[in-house]
Amino acid sequence: MTDHRRSLFSHSFNRRRFLTSAAAIAGGLGASSLVGSRSVRAATLKTVRFSEAVHNLGYINLYVGMHAGIFKKNGLDMQVSAAGGDTQTFAAVLGGSADFAIGDATMAQISRENGGPGVVVGTVVQRAHYFGVSKTLQPITDPKAFKGLKIVTSPEPNTNYSVAKRLLEKAGLKVGVDATIVPVNPGTEIAAMLAGQADIAIAYQPSVAAAEAQGAKVVFDFSSYIGPFCNTGIMVLPTTIQKDPEMVQALVTSFEEASRKTYADPAFAKEVARKEFPDLPGDVVDKAIDAELKFLIPAQSVVTKQDQWQNLMDMQVYLGNAKGSVPFEQIIDNSFADKAVASLK
DSSP: OHHHHHHHHSTTSOHHHHHHHHHHHHHGGGGSOBOSOOSOOOTTSEEEEEEESSOOGGGHHHHHHHHTTHHHHTTEEEEEEEOSSHHHHHHHHHHTSOSEEEEOTHHHHHHHHTTOOOEEEEEEEEEOOOEEEESSOOOOOSGGGGTTOEEEEOOTTSHHHHHHHHHHHHTTOOBTTTBEEEEOOTTOHHHHHHTTSOSEEEEOTTHHHHHHHTTOEEEEEHHHHHOEEEEEEEEEOHHHHHHOHHHHHHHHHHHHHHHHHHHHOHHHHHHHHHHHSTTSOHHHHHHHHHHHHHTTOBOSSSSOOHHHHHHHHHHHHHHTSOOOOSOHHHHBOOHHHHHHHHHTO
């Protein structure tokens, strides 16, 4: 499975072919649920085509920024679409149908390692926002206790697959022998676990809180296990930065302001989350936000810190998904984030 991930960006995978595939994937984003307003755009606002990997509460800073009018205040009209996974969201940027993407920033790293473009200008999720959820297991404190279990995650190359695989291997467990990973479509992990396809699901909010409402419980916390971790980065092409640095600055500044509001006003974050996930009971959404903030999952600042990035790279290099050959200062451009922090003091 690791070979599949690398082949996506390898020299043997013709880049023109990849861009064609990216454009095809990106073309389908119009069918995805739009988070942005379809109303007539104000002439003074800059339209931003923004791709999120999946619609989930790890990205609460994005939704808070939109509902609070922060992006509009900074001159941006956000058109947000859910791509369906980490690979697809970066493909939208490479294919030209999105200006920015948020998802596993390893995608930009792999692209750069193989001669392609990609820059990370900020962090949106600063911890691994995954929880092990089960209806049958007791809390797990030693990763060796995963031995003999069936574990459901999104398929490789999605991050919850990566963190689960590394957890098992660091515990001395061989995937497919000592424990089994069952890949399912992103967002369906909980349903698969509840249907009996696995003992435990590696999932994110608000699905975790919804599962708890159905009698499941959190038995493992990846955010504490891994520590600081660039789970989700803002990815953009260098040509976009060169062409419109003002747009990039406005977007990064908006994320910085939104991240501060999320933590300063949890009640507003819950209000926003209820609007973004109207099909879930309000108390379930509130519990999900409480968990997100308790475990410091949404970024407290858009600045990408070296320890966050190093933990991500350590995992991806260990799994063979990336070489880690592009230095921090070449793949991470914190100049916009630093200006955002300075402007909001």
